[in-house]
Amino acid sequence: MSIRGFGIYIHWPYCLSKCPYCDFFSRIGKNVDQEKIINDYLDELRFYHNLTSGRTVTSIFFGGGTPSLIKPSLISKVIDTVAALWPTAPDIEISLEANPNTDTPTLFPDLKKASINRLSLGVQALNDADLKFLGRTHTLSQALKSIDNVLNTFENHSMDLIYARPGQKLPAWQDELKQTASFGFKHLSLYQLTIEEGTFFAKKGIRPLDDEPAVEMYNLTVDYLRQCGYPRYEVSNFAPPAGQCRHNLLYWQGDDYLGIGPAAHGRISIPEHFYATTHRCQLTPLTSQERAEELLFMGLRLDNGIDKPLFEQNCGLNFDNFINRTAAAEFEKMGLLINSGQNLRLTAAGFPVMNKIIEELL
Ligand SMILES: C[S@@+](CC[C@H](N)C(=O)[O-])C[C@H]1O[C@@H](n2cnc3c(N)ncnc32)[C@H](O)[C@@H]1O
Ligand code: SF4
Missing domain, CATH: 3.20.20.70 (Aldolase class I)
Structure with a gap:
C-alpha cells in the first residue's frame, strides 16, 4: 500500500x-x-x-x-x-x-x-x-x-x-x-x-x-x-x-494537510469523515458532495488530471456518477478532455477553458 x-x-x-x-x-x-x-x-x-x-x-x-x-x-x-x-x-x-x-x-x-x-x-x-x-x-x-x-x-x-x-x-x-x-x-x-x-x-x-x-x-x-x-x-x-x-x-491530489496560522486552512480525513479546518482549530465537517466538488476543482489543474479510484477513496462517491457524463462526452468530442477508465484530464486545448469545463461537469 x-x-x-x-x-x-x-x-x-x-x-x-x-x-x-x-x-x-x-x-x-x-x-x-x-x-x-x-x-x-x-x-x-x-x-x-x-x-x-x-x-x-x-x-x-x-x-x-x-x-x-x-x-x-x-x-x-x-x-x-x-x-x-x-x-x-x-x-x-x-x-x-x-x-x-x-x-x-x-x-x-x-x-x-x-x-x-x-x-x-x-x-x-x-x-x-x-x-x-x-x-x-x-x-x-x-x-x-x-x-x-x-x-x-x-x-x-x-x-x-x-x-x-x-x-x-x-x-x-x-x-x-x-x-x-x-x-x-x-x-x-x-x-x-x-x-x-x-x-x-x-x-x-x-x-x-x-x-x-x-x-x-x-x-x-x-x-x-x-x-x-x-x-x-x-x-x-x-x-x-x-x-x-x-x-x-497534496492540495491538488486531495491528500490531508494541516493549516496553521491566521487564514490558513486544512483538510483532515478521519475514517469516513472529511473536515475543513480553519484558524484556531475550528473543524467543519464536509459532505461527500462538497468534498467531491473541491477534488474536481483541484484535480483538473494537474496535467495528469483526476485519478478516479483515488477520487472515490477521497470522497466516497463514484467519479463517473458524480460528473455530468453528457457534458464530459461533449468536451471529449471537442478535443478538450480525455476521459479514460482510470483518469479524467484536460488536453492542451482544454487548459485555457478549464473553469468553463468544470462549471459544466458539475
Ligand atoms: C503567497 S504569494 C506571496 C509570496 C511572497 N510573499 C512574495 O510576494 O513573493 C505566492 C505567489 O502568488 C503569486 N501571486 C500573488 N498574487 C497574485 C495575483 N494577483 N496574480 C498573480 N499571481 C499572484 C506571486 O507570484 C507570489 O509569489
Ligand atoms: S505579494 Fe502579498 S504576500 Fe507577497 S510580499 Fe506582497 S503583500 Fe506580501
Missing part, C-alpha cells in the same frame, strides 16, 4: 509592504512579537496532533505573507516540534517562501541550518519598470543577487513570476522566460496577473490583459518551458517529476 502524503502549512501573515495586486492574508508588520505568535502556532500543532497522531509528515511549507521575516531560530522551533509530535518521512520536503527584499548575507545559510531544504523565491518580474508597477520593493539587481544566493545555498529551489501584466508584449515575455529558464531552478511557478476584488489594483481600475493575448502568452509559456526541460504539471507550475513541489501536490 502506498503511503499517502500528509503536509503541514504554516502561514506567516506579515510583510514589509503590501503589494497592490495581493489578496493573500497579509499585513504590514515589522515589530511583531514573533516568539508569541510561534508559541501559539505550536499550540495549534499540538491540538491537531491529537487528531492525526500516527500519520507520517511528508512536507512542511512556510508560506505567507513573507515567512522569510521569521527568525530562523523560530523556524527551527516549529520544525523540531513537528518532528517531536509526528514521525517524519526520511525525504521530508520543507519549503519556505522568501522575498528578495528580506535577503541578507546570513538569511539563506541560517534557513538551511534550520532544516529548510527547498526555497521558493518571489521574483515576480525581471525588469525594474515592471517590478515598480507591481509595487515590489526590490530591484532587478537585488533579485539577481538573491537568485544567486538561493541557487548557491539550496539544492531544491523554485522561483515565482507574474506575467500578463497590463501592456506586456509577447516578445518581452519571451525574453523573461528565456532568462528564467537559464537560471537553473528545479521548479518554476508562473502566474498570470489576476485583479482581485478589494486590492489596490482593483480600486484603481487596473484591468488584466484581454483573454486573447493572455492565452497566447500562456501557450508560449507552456511550449517554451517544455522545450527547456520544464514540463507543465499543474496550470501554473513547471518542473520535471523530480522537481515537482510535493507539498502543493
Whole structure:
C-alpha cells in the first residue's frame, strides 16, 4: 500500500509592504512579537496532533505573507516540534517562501541550518519598470543577487513570476522566460496577473490583459518551458517529476494537510469523515458532495488530471456518477478532455477553458 502524503502549512501573515495586486492574508508588520505568535502556532500543532497522531509528515511549507521575516531560530522551533509530535518521512520536503527584499548575507545559510531544504523565491518580474508597477520593493539587481544566493545555498529551489501584466508584449515575455529558464531552478511557478476584488489594483481600475493575448502568452509559456526541460504539471507550475513541489501536490491530489496560522486552512480525513479546518482549530465537517466538488476543482489543474479510484477513496462517491457524463462526452468530442477508465484530464486545448469545463461537469 502506498503511503499517502500528509503536509503541514504554516502561514506567516506579515510583510514589509503590501503589494497592490495581493489578496493573500497579509499585513504590514515589522515589530511583531514573533516568539508569541510561534508559541501559539505550536499550540495549534499540538491540538491537531491529537487528531492525526500516527500519520507520517511528508512536507512542511512556510508560506505567507513573507515567512522569510521569521527568525530562523523560530523556524527551527516549529520544525523540531513537528518532528517531536509526528514521525517524519526520511525525504521530508520543507519549503519556505522568501522575498528578495528580506535577503541578507546570513538569511539563506541560517534557513538551511534550520532544516529548510527547498526555497521558493518571489521574483515576480525581471525588469525594474515592471517590478515598480507591481509595487515590489526590490530591484532587478537585488533579485539577481538573491537568485544567486538561493541557487548557491539550496539544492531544491523554485522561483515565482507574474506575467500578463497590463501592456506586456509577447516578445518581452519571451525574453523573461528565456532568462528564467537559464537560471537553473528545479521548479518554476508562473502566474498570470489576476485583479482581485478589494486590492489596490482593483480600486484603481487596473484591468488584466484581454483573454486573447493572455492565452497566447500562456501557450508560449507552456511550449517554451517544455522545450527547456520544464514540463507543465499543474496550470501554473513547471518542473520535471523530480522537481515537482510535493507539498502543493497534496492540495491538488486531495491528500490531508494541516493549516496553521491566521487564514490558513486544512483538510483532515478521519475514517469516513472529511473536515475543513480553519484558524484556531475550528473543524467543519464536509459532505461527500462538497468534498467531491473541491477534488474536481483541484484535480483538473494537474496535467495528469483526476485519478478516479483515488477520487472515490477521497470522497466516497463514484467519479463517473458524480460528473455530468453528457457534458464530459461533449468536451471529449471537442478535443478538450480525455476521459479514460482510470483518469479524467484536460488536453492542451482544454487548459485555457478549464473553469468553463468544470462549471459544466458539475
Ligand atoms: C503567497 S504569494 C506571496 C509570496 C511572497 N510573499 C512574495 O510576494 O513573493 C505566492 C505567489 O502568488 C503569486 N501571486 C500573488 N498574487 C497574485 C495575483 N494577483 N496574480 C498573480 N499571481 C499572484 C506571486 O507570484 C507570489 O509569489
Ligand atoms: S505579494 Fe507577497 S510580499 Fe506582497 S503583500 Fe502579498 S504576500 Fe506580501
